[in-house]
Amino acid sequence: MAEIRIQNLRKEFGDFTAVQSSSFKIEDGEFFMLLGPSGCGKTTTLRMIAGLELPTSGEIFIDGDEVGQKPARERDIAFVFQMFALYPHMNVRRNISYPLVSQGMPRAQVRQKVAEVARILGIEDILDRPVSGLSGGDRQRVALGRAIVREPKCFLMDEPLGALDAEFREHMSEELRKLHDRMGATTVYVTHDQLEAMQMGDKIVVMNHGVIEQFGTPLDIYDKPASMFVADFIGSPSMNFLKFHGAVAEGATGVELHHQTLTLPTQHEAFEGDLVYGVRPEHIRLSDDAPYRAEVLATEYLGTTQIVTLDTQNGQVKARVPSDQPARTGETVGLSFNGAMVTLFDNQTGRALKSDLNAGVLHG
Amino acid sequence: MADVTLQNVSKSFGATKAVDAIDMDIPDGSFTVLLGPTGVGKTTTLRLISGLEHPDAGDIHIAGRSVISETPAQRNVAMVFQQYSLYPHMTVRENLAFPLRSPILRTPEDEITRKVTEVAEVLRIPHKLDNKATALSGGEMQRVSIGRALVRNPEIFLMDEPLSSLDAKLRAELRVELKRIQESLGATLLYVTHDQIEAMTMATKIGVLDEGRLVQMGTPREIYENPVSLYVASRLGQPRINTLPADAFPGAPNGANTIGLRPEHIRQGEGQSARVDRVEHLGDQTRLHLRLNDHEIVSLTDTHTDLEPGDTIAIQPQNALYFDATGARIT
Numbered sequence: 001m002a003e004i005r006i007q008n009l010r011k012e013f014g015d016f017t018a019v020q021s022s023s024f025k026i027e028d029g030e031f032f033m034l035l036g037p038s039g040c041g042k043t044t045t046l047r048m049i050a051g052l053e054l055p056t057s058g059e060i061f062i063d064g065d066e067v068g069q070k071p072a073r074e075r076d077i078a079f080v081f082q083m084f085a086l087y088p089h090m091n092v093r094r095n096i097s098y099p100l101v102s103q104g105m106p107r108a109q110v111r112q113k114v115a116e117v118a119r120i121l122g123i124e125d126i127l128d129r130p131v132s133g134l135s136g137g138d139r140q141r142v143a144l145g146r147a148i149v150r151e152p153k154c155f156l157m158d159e160p161l162g163a164l165d166a167e168f169r170e171h172m173s174e175e176l177r178k179l180h181d182r183m184g185a186t187t188v189y190v191t192h193d194q195l196e197a198m199q200m201g202d203k204i205v206v207m208n209h210g211v212i213e214q215f216g217t218p219l220d221i222y223d224k225p226a227s228m229f230v231a232d233f234i235g236s237p238s239m240n241f242l243k244f245h246g247a248v249a250e251g252a253t254g255v256e257l258h259h260q261t262l263t264l265p266t267q268h269e270a271f272e273g274d275l276v277y278g279v280r281p282e283h284i285r286l287s288d289d290a291p292y293r294a295e296v297l298a299t300e301y302l303g304t305t306q307i308v309t310l311d312t313q314n315g316q317v318k319a320r321v322p323s324d325q326p327a328r329t330g331e332t333v334g335l336s337f338n339g340a341m342v343t344l345f346d347n348q349t350g351r352a353l354k355s356d357l358n359a360g361v362l363h364g
Numbered sequence: 365m366a367d368v369t370l371q372n373v374s375k376s377f378g379a380t381k382a383v384d385a386i387d388m389d390i391p392d393g394s395f396t397v398l399l400g401p402t403g404v405g406k407t408t409t410l411r412l413i414s415g416l417e418h419p420d421a422g423d424i425h426i427a428g429r430s431v432i433s434e435t436p437a438q439r440n441v442a443m444v445f446q447q448y449s450l451y452p453h454m455t456v457r458e459n460l461a462f463p464l465r466s467p468i469l470r471t472p473e474d475e476i477t478r479k480v481t482e483v484a485e486v487l488r489i490p491h492k493l494d495n496k497a498t499a500l501s502g503g504e505m506q507r508v509s510i511g512r513a514l515v516r517n518p519e520i521f522l523m524d525e526p527l528s529s530l531d532a533k534l535r536a537e538l539r540v541e542l543k544r545i546q547e548s549l550g551a552t553l554l555y556v557t558h559d560q561i562e563a564m565t566m567a568t569k570i571g572v573l574d575e576g577r578l579v580q581m582g583t584p585r586e587i588y589e590n591p592v593s594l595y596v597a598s599r600l601g602q603p604r605i606n607t608l609p610a611d612a613f614p615g616a617p618n619g620a621n622t623i624g625l626r627p628e629h630i631r632q633g634e635g636q637s638a639r640v641d642r643v644e645h646l647g648d649q650t651r652l653h654l655r656l657n658d659h660e661i662v663s664l665t666d667t668h669t670d671l672e673p674g675d676t677i678a679i680q681p682q683n684a685l686y687f688d689a690t691g692a693r694i695t
Contacts, residue, residue, distance in 0.1 A: 167401070167558075177642070181642070193532075195646065198644075198645065198646045198647060199644055199646060217645075218645050218646075218647070219645040219647065219668075222645070222646075222647030222648075223647070234647065235647050235648065236532065236536065237536065238533075280647070280648065281648070282648045282667075298540050298543065298544065300539070300540070300564070300565035300566075301564050301565060301584045301585060302561070302564055302565065302602075303564065303588045303600060303601050303602075303626075304601075304626075304627070304628050304664075307565075309540060320648060323585075
């Protein structure tokens with residue numbers, strides 16, 4: 001198994017910089033997510049770790065060895081792609097055993113290994129079926145089997161569930177995570193789906209335009225976003241941004257928005273200018289006596305909770321409240337905010353201002 | 365706009381019963397959603413109402429008149445499909461005006477201008493009217509194709525997963541928008557989807573389909589809180605309802621075969637001890653993957669819980685749902 005360290009990694013394609021000087025570390029046995037919108041550089045980063053692209057500059061260490069310029073076959077990794085490429089003329093067993101047979105492993109040993117992998121993936125009963133007749137999920141299991149059977153140092157996966165429909169994807173993501181927990185192999189996983197990243201990852205790197213916006217545990221990234229991009233990209237509905245012009249002093253615990261004082265975690269830096277009061281939907285409560293007023297525009301029932309869309313003096317916001325709380329379209333209500341979980345941003349740069357909440361996770 | 369009723373409508377394709385004796389009432393001005401997984405008969409039902417398919421048995425009424433022998437054009441329904449099909453060489457304005465220029469309608473030109481402007485306002489695309497259809501984003505194109513249905517003033521709008529090809533953010537926006545448009549026009553709308561979020565957030569009534577049969581019809585809250593069967597209970601709710609043998613906890617009613625536990629039906633503190641397998645921090649909620657004897661249970665807990673894998677907690681059901689051996693609800 002492997003620890004992977006990325007140091008000042010950079011990749012240019014002609015004039016275009018796909019990845020700008022990235023550094024992060026993937027611990028041994030971690031399920032690690034590279035998350036971002038299309039074109040953010042996440043797949044390029046993964047392909048450089050795999051050895052399918054060579055970095056323009058920077059280093060990649062796998063278990064302490066610098067492999068940045070080494071070819072893929074010398075890195076002992078397994079790659080699982082979004083489109084599972086199986087050999088259509090072979091049955092399941094031969095597809096899975098192929099990597100071992102081509103390594104020249106003795107037959108008896110191959111048989112034993114394939115049987116073991118089939119048991120882990122729950123595909124023992126289809127081993128002798130041709131792959132052409134399999135369902136999408138079974139095909140993906142076979143593709144995984146072919147990756148697992150080699151017992152590589154780590155797995156690299158590029159949106160392996162992207163082609164599956166929603167219900168089945170949720171099922172497969174649980175299965176993949178369980179598989180990882182059983183095998184403990186370092187896994188680097190690329191996705192643009194924030195829920196998938198939150199659900200499966202031990203750590204997440206959020207990328208945008210080739211730059212790492214934030215790196216940390218799912219909950220830290222959700223609760224303590226380093227930038228407005230991260231705050232907006234993670235969470236559904238995403239974080240609310242109440243925009244205003246004003247000032248905060250170092251040590252401030254409140255800020256004035258539309259003649260109302262709203263609470264904040266103790267601020268560590270002073271700022272004056274265009275500010276954003278960032279608050280997650282579940283940290284807004286509807287209460288009749290709160291002085292900050294808003295009009296209910298829409299409600300969306302979700303079973304246990306509901307999403308209420310509100311019009312405020314500082315723009316539209318969405319609140320997630322219990323579904324038994326009455327909220328009627330057209331009604332004016334008061335809003336109270338859980339100030340301890342609020343992040344202030346500089347609206348110009350999108351950068352989060354440091355506070356008691358996020359001081360521990362923001363660097364530089 | 366009009367109400368639409370289906371009486372005992374059936375349709376088979378070869379040996380497959382796609383729609384099996386459906387009785388359904390779509391009241392005037394309602395937003396009715398048909399929910400079910402792929403292949404359950406949702407789209408066939410829509411096509412039967414529109415006249416694109418002919419039923420083997422049963423009757424369909426629109427605004428009180430039987431439309432069984434009418435052509436799709438005579439029925440005056442408007443369909444919106446999953447894949448927006450706009451005329452690429454036309455502007456947004458020309459695309460929106462196209463249905464009104466049909467030789468059957470012979471709409472006067474000033475009437476067309478008025479309608480197109482009005483619909484563009486509703487869809488919030490008046491500034492895009494002179495753009496080529498191909499110069500629009502995916503969300504805008506789908507809005508235009510919805511707009512092309514809106515200009516016509518049909519008896520009912522029939523929509524077949526119109527949002528499913530859009531990305532998650534845009535889908536969330538258009539959900540709210542579609543609901544707003546439907547309410548402001550007082551339109552009758554039948555919407556087909558396999559997405560439970562769309563069904564719950566937009567519908568005034570949800571009809572749940574199972575193998576061509578309509579198994580329950582009710583408000584989203586009724587379907588979620590009072591499902592008639594295990595099948596219906598499994599359609600709504602995230603994380604989905606946990607199912608265990610009824611004897612996993614004491615106190616099951618007579619005849620109960622399965623207990624259905626939604627996360628809010630699981631109380632922590634007393635009861636059976638369960639091991640924490642995994643803690644999933646999703647930000648707005650934290651999911652606990654529990655193991656009770658041999659059963660896996662997914663529950664919700666405090667967002668910032670201290671629980672870790674390997675911990676043991678005690679759980680018991682509270683207002684749980686019970687089902688008999690056939691999957692029918694008993695309490």
